[in-house]
Amino acid sequence: MRSLYIHFPFCEAKCHYCDFYSIGRDRTQNTDPEKFEKALIQEIHQIGRHLAPQLDTLFFGGGTPSMTSYSSICRALEPLWQFTSLSENVEWTIEANPSSITQDSFKCFRSYGVNRVSMGVQALKSEFLKILGRVHSPTDALIALDTVFQVGFDNVSVDLLCGIPGQSKEDLDEALTLLTRFPISHLSCYLLTLPPHHRMFHLLPNEETQLEHLLFVHHWLIEKGFEHYEISNFAQPEKQAKHNLGYWKGKSYLGLGPSAHSFDAKTMRRWKNVSSLHRYAKLLDQGQSSIEWTEDLKTEQIELERWMLSLRLHEGFPISWLTTPLKKSRAQAFKNQGLLEIHPSDTQKWRLTPQGFALSDQVIQGLA
Numbered sequence: 001m002r003s004l005y006i007h008f009p010f011c012e013a014k015c016h017y018c019d020f021y022s023i024g025r026d027r028t029q030n031t032d033p034e035k036f037e038k039a040l041i042q043e044i045h046q047i048g049r050h051l052a053p054q055l056d057t058l059f060f061g062g063g064t065p066s067m068t069s070y071s072s073i074c075r076a077l078e079p080l081w082q083f084t085s086l087s088e089n090v091e092w093t094i095e096a097n098p099s100s101i102t103q104d105s106f107k108c109f110r111s112y113g114v115n116r117v118s119m120g121v122q123a124l125k126s127e128f129l130k131i132l133g134r135v136h137s138p139t140d141a142l143i144a145l146d147t148v149f150q151v152g153f154d155n156v157s158v159d160l161l162c163g164i165p166g167q168s169k170e171d172l173d174e175a176l177t178l179l180t181r182f183p184i185s186h187l188s189c190y191l192l193t194l195p196p197h198h199r200m201f202h203l204l205p206n207e208e209t210q211l212e213h214l215l216f217v218h219h220w221l222i223e224k225g226f227e228h229y230e231i232s233n234f235a236q237p238e239k240q241a242k243h244n245l246g247y248w249k250g251k252s253y254l255g256l257g258p259s260a261h262s263f264d265a266k267t268m269r270r271w272k273n274v275s276s277l278h279r280y281a282k283l284l285d286q287g288q289s290s291i292e293w294t295e296d297l298k299t300e301q302i303e304l305e306r307w308m309l310s311l312r313l314h315e316g317f318p319i320s321w322l323t324t325p326l327k328k329s330r331a332q333a334f335k336n337q338g339l340l341e342i343h344p345s346d347t348q349k350w351r352l353t354p355q356g357f358a359l360s361d362q363v364i365q366g367l368a
Helices: 032-049 070-082 105-113 126-132 136-149 167-177 208-221 242-248 277-287 298-313 324-336 353-360 360-367
Strands: 003-008 054-062 087-094 116-122 156-162 188-191 228-231 233-236 254-256 262-263 269-273 290-295 340-342 349-352
Touching: 003 242, 032 070, 032 254, 032 277, 032 349, 054 070, 054 242, 070 105, 105 136, 116 126, 116 136, 116 262, 116 324, 136 156, 156 167, 156 208, 188 208, 188 269, 208 228, 208 353, 228 242, 254 269, 298 360, 353 360
Parallel strands: 003 054, 003 254, 054 087, 087 116, 116 156, 156 188
Antiparallel strands: 188 233, 228 233, 254 262, 262 269, 269 290, 340 349
Protein backbone atom coordinates (compact mmCIF):
# COMPACT_ATOMS: atom_id res chain seq x y z
CA MET A 1 0.00 0.00 0.00
CA ARG A 2 1.46 3.30 -1.15
CA SER A 3 -0.87 5.57 0.83
CA LEU A 4 -1.00 5.85 4.62
CA TYR A 5 -3.59 7.62 6.77
CA ILE A 6 -3.05 8.21 10.50
CA HIS A 7 -5.97 9.30 12.65
CA PHE A 8 -5.18 11.62 15.55
CA PRO A 9 -8.18 11.66 17.90
CA PHE A 10 -7.64 14.87 19.87
CA CYS A 11 -9.52 18.14 19.33
CA GLU A 12 -9.82 21.38 21.29
CA ALA A 13 -13.59 20.91 21.26
CA LYS A 14 -15.92 18.35 19.70
CA CYS A 15 -17.93 20.14 16.97
CA HIS A 16 -21.60 19.20 17.14
CA TYR A 17 -21.87 18.63 13.36
CA CYS A 18 -18.77 16.41 13.05
CA ASP A 19 -19.18 12.65 12.52
CA PHE A 20 -15.48 11.79 12.80
CA TYR A 21 -14.18 10.13 15.96
CA SER A 22 -12.50 12.70 18.19
CA ILE A 23 -12.06 13.58 21.85
CA GLY A 24 -12.49 17.17 22.99
CA ARG A 25 -9.95 18.73 25.31
CA ASP A 26 -12.52 18.74 28.12
CA ARG A 27 -12.75 14.94 27.94
CA THR A 28 -9.08 14.20 27.29
CA GLN A 29 -7.26 12.66 30.23
CA ASN A 30 -3.68 13.63 31.06
CA THR A 31 -2.46 10.17 30.07
CA ASP A 32 -4.31 9.99 26.73
CA PRO A 33 -1.54 11.49 24.51
CA GLU A 34 1.00 9.01 25.90
CA LYS A 35 -1.50 6.17 25.54
CA PHE A 36 -2.09 7.11 21.89
CA GLU A 37 1.64 7.40 21.15
CA LYS A 38 2.39 3.98 22.63
CA ALA A 39 -0.54 2.32 20.83
CA LEU A 40 0.38 3.84 17.48
CA ILE A 41 3.92 2.49 17.83
CA GLN A 42 2.48 -0.95 18.60
CA GLU A 43 0.12 -0.83 15.61
CA ILE A 44 2.93 0.18 13.25
CA HIS A 45 5.01 -2.79 14.43
CA GLN A 46 1.97 -5.04 14.01
CA ILE A 47 0.86 -4.12 10.47
CA GLY A 48 3.59 -1.92 8.96
CA ARG A 49 4.54 -4.82 6.70
CA HIS A 50 1.48 -4.07 4.56
CA LEU A 51 3.11 -0.85 3.32
CA ALA A 52 5.01 -0.58 0.06
CA PRO A 53 8.75 0.24 0.20
CA GLN A 54 7.85 3.84 -0.64
CA LEU A 55 4.82 5.99 0.16
CA ASP A 56 3.26 8.29 -2.42
CA THR A 57 0.96 9.96 0.12
CA LEU A 58 0.89 10.32 3.88
CA PHE A 59 -2.06 12.01 5.60
CA PHE A 60 -2.42 13.08 9.22
CA GLY A 61 -6.15 13.46 9.85
CA GLY A 62 -8.43 13.65 12.82
CA GLY A 63 -9.39 15.12 15.13
CA THR A 64 -6.73 17.82 15.01
CA PRO A 65 -3.29 16.29 14.36
CA SER A 66 -1.55 19.60 15.03
CA MET A 67 -2.66 19.33 18.69
CA THR A 68 -0.28 16.38 19.13
CA SER A 69 3.22 17.62 19.84
CA TYR A 70 5.88 17.38 17.18
CA SER A 71 8.14 15.35 19.49
CA SER A 72 5.37 12.84 20.20
CA ILE A 73 4.67 12.41 16.48
CA CYS A 74 8.37 11.84 15.78
CA ARG A 75 8.59 9.16 18.47
CA ALA A 76 5.41 7.45 17.30
CA LEU A 77 6.53 7.33 13.68
CA GLU A 78 10.08 6.16 14.37
CA PRO A 79 9.28 2.45 13.73
CA LEU A 80 7.41 3.36 10.53
CA TRP A 81 10.66 3.99 8.69
CA GLN A 82 11.70 0.37 9.24
CA PHE A 83 8.94 -0.61 6.82
CA THR A 84 8.77 2.20 4.31
CA SER A 85 10.22 5.51 3.12
CA LEU A 86 8.91 8.51 1.22
CA SER A 87 8.86 8.71 -2.57
CA GLU A 88 10.55 11.68 -4.21
CA ASN A 89 7.22 13.38 -4.97
CA VAL A 90 5.40 12.37 -1.79
CA GLU A 91 2.40 14.43 -0.68
CA TRP A 92 2.47 14.64 3.13
CA THR A 93 -0.56 16.44 4.55
CA ILE A 94 -1.36 17.56 8.08
CA GLU A 95 -4.83 18.76 9.05
CA ALA A 96 -4.92 21.71 11.43
CA ASN A 97 -7.28 24.14 13.09
CA PRO A 98 -6.30 27.81 13.30
CA SER A 99 -6.01 27.85 17.09
CA SER A 100 -3.49 24.98 17.08
CA ILE A 101 -1.05 26.55 14.61
CA THR A 102 2.15 28.09 15.91
CA GLN A 103 5.19 29.20 13.96
CA ASP A 104 7.56 26.98 15.96
CA SER A 105 5.53 23.78 15.63
CA PHE A 106 4.93 24.23 11.90
CA LYS A 107 8.58 24.98 11.27
CA CYS A 108 9.24 21.60 12.87
CA PHE A 109 6.57 19.84 10.81
CA ARG A 110 7.98 21.34 7.62
CA SER A 111 11.53 20.31 8.49
CA TYR A 112 10.23 16.78 9.22
CA GLY A 113 8.91 16.48 5.67
CA VAL A 114 5.27 17.60 5.86
CA ASN A 115 4.63 19.60 2.67
CA ARG A 116 0.89 20.23 2.63
CA VAL A 117 -1.45 21.82 5.18
CA SER A 118 -5.24 21.43 5.28
CA MET A 119 -6.80 24.03 7.56
CA GLY A 120 -10.34 23.93 8.96
CA VAL A 121 -11.43 27.55 8.60
CA GLN A 122 -15.17 26.76 8.04
CA ALA A 123 -16.35 30.40 8.23
CA LEU A 124 -14.99 33.91 8.63
CA LYS A 125 -17.78 35.54 10.61
CA SER A 126 -17.97 35.29 14.38
CA GLU A 127 -21.70 34.50 14.44
CA PHE A 128 -21.27 31.52 12.10
CA LEU A 129 -18.27 30.19 14.03
CA LYS A 130 -20.38 30.41 17.18
CA ILE A 131 -23.23 28.48 15.52
CA LEU A 132 -20.72 25.81 14.48
CA GLY A 133 -19.15 25.63 17.94
CA ARG A 134 -15.70 26.51 16.65
CA VAL A 135 -13.12 27.79 19.14
CA HIS A 136 -11.23 30.15 16.80
CA SER A 137 -12.16 33.65 15.65
CA PRO A 138 -12.02 35.04 12.10
CA THR A 139 -8.83 36.88 13.06
CA ASP A 140 -7.29 33.65 14.40
CA ALA A 141 -7.95 31.96 11.06
CA LEU A 142 -6.32 34.72 9.01
CA ILE A 143 -3.31 34.94 11.33
CA ALA A 144 -2.90 31.15 11.17
CA LEU A 145 -2.99 31.20 7.38
CA ASP A 146 -0.37 33.92 7.35
CA THR A 147 1.79 31.90 9.75
CA VAL A 148 1.64 28.77 7.57
CA PHE A 149 2.83 30.70 4.51
CA GLN A 150 5.50 32.57 6.49
CA VAL A 151 6.92 29.24 7.64
CA GLY A 152 7.31 28.26 3.98
CA PHE A 153 4.41 25.98 3.08
CA ASP A 154 3.27 26.56 -0.50
CA ASN A 155 0.61 23.85 -0.80
CA VAL A 156 -2.22 24.92 1.49
CA SER A 157 -5.87 23.87 1.48
CA VAL A 158 -8.71 25.41 3.46
CA ASP A 159 -12.13 24.00 4.41
CA LEU A 160 -15.22 26.18 4.13
CA LEU A 161 -18.84 25.43 5.04
CA CYS A 162 -21.90 26.73 3.22
CA GLY A 163 -25.58 26.36 4.07
CA ILE A 164 -25.01 27.63 7.61
CA PRO A 165 -28.20 29.08 9.18
CA GLY A 166 -28.35 32.79 8.39
CA GLN A 167 -25.53 32.66 5.86
CA SER A 168 -25.91 34.58 2.58
CA LYS A 169 -24.09 34.60 -0.74
CA GLU A 170 -22.59 37.93 0.32
CA ASP A 171 -21.10 36.20 3.37
CA LEU A 172 -19.61 33.51 1.14
CA ASP A 173 -18.26 36.15 -1.23
CA GLU A 174 -16.55 37.92 1.68
CA ALA A 175 -15.02 34.70 3.00
CA LEU A 176 -13.77 33.60 -0.41
CA THR A 177 -12.31 37.05 -1.07
CA LEU A 178 -10.39 37.00 2.22
CA LEU A 179 -9.15 33.43 1.75
CA THR A 180 -7.94 33.91 -1.82
CA ARG A 181 -5.87 36.91 -0.81
CA PHE A 182 -3.53 34.18 0.37
CA PRO A 183 -1.91 31.90 -2.26
CA ILE A 184 -4.05 28.89 -1.29
CA SER A 185 -3.83 26.03 -3.77
CA HIS A 186 -6.93 24.10 -2.76
CA LEU A 187 -10.33 24.71 -1.20
CA SER A 188 -12.90 22.20 0.07
CA CYS A 189 -16.45 23.48 0.37
CA TYR A 190 -18.93 21.32 2.24
CA LEU A 191 -22.63 21.79 2.76
CA LEU A 192 -23.55 21.81 6.44
CA THR A 193 -25.65 18.68 6.91
CA LEU A 194 -27.31 17.60 10.14
CA PRO A 195 -29.49 14.59 11.04
CA PRO A 196 -33.23 15.28 11.49
CA HIS A 197 -32.99 14.79 15.26
CA HIS A 198 -30.27 17.45 15.61
CA ARG A 199 -31.31 20.50 17.66
CA MET A 200 -30.38 22.84 14.78
CA PHE A 201 -31.83 20.82 11.90
CA HIS A 202 -34.91 23.07 11.60
CA LEU A 203 -32.66 26.12 11.19
CA LEU A 204 -30.94 24.86 8.05
CA PRO A 205 -31.77 26.74 4.84
CA ASN A 206 -34.07 25.05 2.34
CA GLU A 207 -32.73 22.92 -0.51
CA GLU A 208 -33.07 25.75 -3.04
CA THR A 209 -30.88 28.04 -0.92
CA GLN A 210 -28.36 25.25 -0.32
CA LEU A 211 -28.10 24.70 -4.07
CA GLU A 212 -27.66 28.44 -4.64
CA HIS A 213 -24.79 28.49 -2.13
CA LEU A 214 -23.03 25.53 -3.75
CA LEU A 215 -23.36 26.96 -7.26
CA PHE A 216 -22.25 30.39 -6.08
CA VAL A 217 -19.02 28.92 -4.66
CA HIS A 218 -18.49 26.91 -7.87
CA HIS A 219 -18.77 29.91 -10.20
CA TRP A 220 -16.75 32.16 -7.87
CA LEU A 221 -13.78 29.78 -7.71
CA ILE A 222 -13.87 28.84 -11.40
CA GLU A 223 -13.50 32.53 -12.24
CA LYS A 224 -10.43 32.61 -9.97
CA GLY A 225 -8.77 29.80 -11.90
CA PHE A 226 -9.68 26.89 -9.63
CA GLU A 227 -10.79 23.57 -11.09
CA HIS A 228 -13.88 21.88 -9.63
CA TYR A 229 -12.37 18.40 -9.80
CA GLU A 230 -14.52 16.61 -7.19
CA ILE A 231 -17.95 17.16 -5.65
CA SER A 232 -16.68 19.29 -2.76
CA ASN A 233 -13.13 20.10 -3.89
CA PHE A 234 -11.50 22.83 -5.95
CA ALA A 235 -7.83 23.08 -6.84
CA GLN A 236 -5.38 25.24 -8.69
CA PRO A 237 -3.76 23.44 -11.68
CA GLU A 238 -1.68 20.44 -10.58
CA LYS A 239 -2.70 20.93 -6.92
CA GLN A 240 -5.39 18.30 -6.53
CA ALA A 241 -5.25 16.34 -3.26
CA LYS A 242 -3.31 13.23 -4.27
CA HIS A 243 -4.19 11.29 -1.13
CA ASN A 244 -7.93 11.83 -1.48
CA LEU A 245 -7.77 11.13 -5.21
CA GLY A 246 -6.44 7.71 -4.26
CA TYR A 247 -9.62 7.07 -2.28
CA TRP A 248 -11.84 8.25 -5.11
CA LYS A 249 -9.98 6.18 -7.72
CA GLY A 250 -10.27 3.01 -5.67
CA LYS A 251 -6.59 2.62 -4.77
CA SER A 252 -5.31 0.77 -1.71
CA TYR A 253 -4.57 2.61 1.52
CA LEU A 254 -3.66 1.69 5.08
CA GLY A 255 -5.22 3.46 8.06
CA LEU A 256 -3.67 3.63 11.53
CA GLY A 257 -5.17 4.99 14.73
CA PRO A 258 -8.59 4.69 16.39
CA SER A 259 -11.48 4.61 13.87
CA ALA A 260 -9.13 4.55 10.86
CA HIS A 261 -10.30 2.74 7.71
CA SER A 262 -8.18 0.67 5.32
CA PHE A 263 -8.79 -0.77 1.86
CA ASP A 264 -6.97 -3.40 -0.21
CA ALA A 265 -7.85 -2.98 -3.88
CA LYS A 266 -6.32 -6.36 -4.80
CA THR A 267 -8.61 -8.38 -2.55
CA MET A 268 -11.44 -5.80 -2.46
CA ARG A 269 -11.38 -5.97 1.33
CA ARG A 270 -12.12 -3.07 3.67
CA TRP A 271 -11.61 -2.87 7.42
CA LYS A 272 -11.96 -0.38 10.26
CA ASN A 273 -10.33 0.11 13.64
CA VAL A 274 -12.33 0.49 16.83
CA SER A 275 -13.61 4.04 17.46
CA SER A 276 -12.34 4.32 21.01
CA LEU A 277 -8.87 5.35 22.12
CA HIS A 278 -9.21 3.26 25.29
CA ARG A 279 -10.20 0.07 23.43
CA TYR A 280 -7.68 0.72 20.64
CA ALA A 281 -4.82 1.06 23.14
CA LYS A 282 -5.95 -1.88 25.29
CA LEU A 283 -6.23 -4.29 22.34
CA LEU A 284 -2.81 -3.40 20.98
CA ASP A 285 -1.23 -3.56 24.44
CA GLN A 286 -2.56 -7.13 24.69
CA GLY A 287 -1.00 -7.99 21.32
CA GLN A 288 -4.39 -8.17 19.60
CA SER A 289 -5.63 -6.49 16.44
CA SER A 290 -7.42 -3.16 16.80
CA ILE A 291 -9.70 -3.98 13.85
CA GLU A 292 -13.40 -3.70 14.66
CA TRP A 293 -14.78 -5.18 11.45
CA THR A 294 -13.68 -6.50 8.07
CA GLU A 295 -15.74 -6.56 4.89
CA ASP A 296 -15.18 -8.35 1.59
CA LEU A 297 -16.98 -6.32 -1.06
CA LYS A 298 -19.59 -8.19 -3.06
CA THR A 299 -20.16 -7.73 -6.78
CA GLU A 300 -23.14 -5.41 -6.23
CA GLN A 301 -21.13 -3.23 -3.83
CA ILE A 302 -18.22 -3.03 -6.25
CA GLU A 303 -20.57 -1.93 -9.03
CA LEU A 304 -22.23 0.69 -6.82
CA GLU A 305 -18.88 2.08 -5.68
CA ARG A 306 -17.60 2.17 -9.25
CA TRP A 307 -20.42 4.54 -10.16
CA MET A 308 -20.25 6.48 -6.92
CA LEU A 309 -16.51 7.13 -7.18
CA SER A 310 -16.45 7.95 -10.89
CA LEU A 311 -19.34 10.39 -10.56
CA ARG A 312 -17.54 12.20 -7.72
CA LEU A 313 -14.81 13.28 -10.12
CA HIS A 314 -14.90 15.71 -13.02
CA GLU A 315 -13.36 12.98 -15.20
CA GLY A 316 -16.76 11.28 -15.23
CA PHE A 317 -17.50 7.80 -16.57
CA PRO A 318 -17.14 6.09 -19.98
CA ILE A 319 -20.26 6.07 -22.12
CA SER A 320 -19.69 2.30 -22.47
CA TRP A 321 -20.92 1.92 -18.86
CA LEU A 322 -24.46 2.66 -20.07
CA THR A 323 -24.99 -1.00 -20.86
CA THR A 324 -28.79 -1.25 -20.76
CA PRO A 325 -31.66 0.70 -22.33
CA LEU A 326 -32.76 1.72 -18.82
CA LYS A 327 -29.34 3.20 -17.94
CA LYS A 328 -29.22 5.02 -21.29
CA SER A 329 -32.68 6.51 -20.85
CA ARG A 330 -31.95 7.57 -17.28
CA ALA A 331 -28.67 9.17 -18.31
CA GLN A 332 -30.48 11.07 -21.06
CA ALA A 333 -33.12 12.20 -18.57
CA PHE A 334 -30.40 13.48 -16.20
CA LYS A 335 -28.80 15.27 -19.16
CA ASN A 336 -32.13 16.92 -20.00
CA GLN A 337 -32.41 18.05 -16.35
CA GLY A 338 -28.98 19.65 -16.53
CA LEU A 339 -27.36 17.18 -14.14
CA LEU A 340 -25.19 15.28 -16.67
CA GLU A 341 -23.24 16.44 -19.69
CA ILE A 342 -20.93 15.00 -22.34
CA HIS A 343 -17.37 15.59 -21.17
CA PRO A 344 -16.07 18.71 -22.97
CA SER A 345 -12.67 17.14 -23.72
CA ASP A 346 -13.72 13.52 -24.32
CA THR A 347 -16.96 12.76 -26.16
CA GLN A 348 -16.75 9.13 -25.03
CA LYS A 349 -17.35 10.18 -21.42
CA TRP A 350 -20.18 11.74 -19.44
CA ARG A 351 -19.80 13.73 -16.24
CA LEU A 352 -21.83 15.63 -13.68
CA THR A 353 -22.53 19.31 -14.24
CA PRO A 354 -22.02 21.78 -11.37
CA GLN A 355 -25.71 21.33 -10.48
CA GLY A 356 -25.23 17.57 -10.84
CA PHE A 357 -22.41 17.68 -8.29
CA ALA A 358 -24.84 19.23 -5.83
CA LEU A 359 -27.47 16.54 -6.55
CA SER A 360 -25.07 13.64 -7.10
CA ASP A 361 -26.89 11.17 -4.82
CA GLN A 362 -29.91 11.34 -7.12
CA VAL A 363 -27.81 10.55 -10.20
CA ILE A 364 -25.86 7.74 -8.52
CA GLN A 365 -29.06 6.02 -7.40
CA GLY A 366 -30.44 6.30 -10.91
CA LEU A 367 -27.45 4.86 -12.74
CA ALA A 368 -25.79 2.37 -10.37
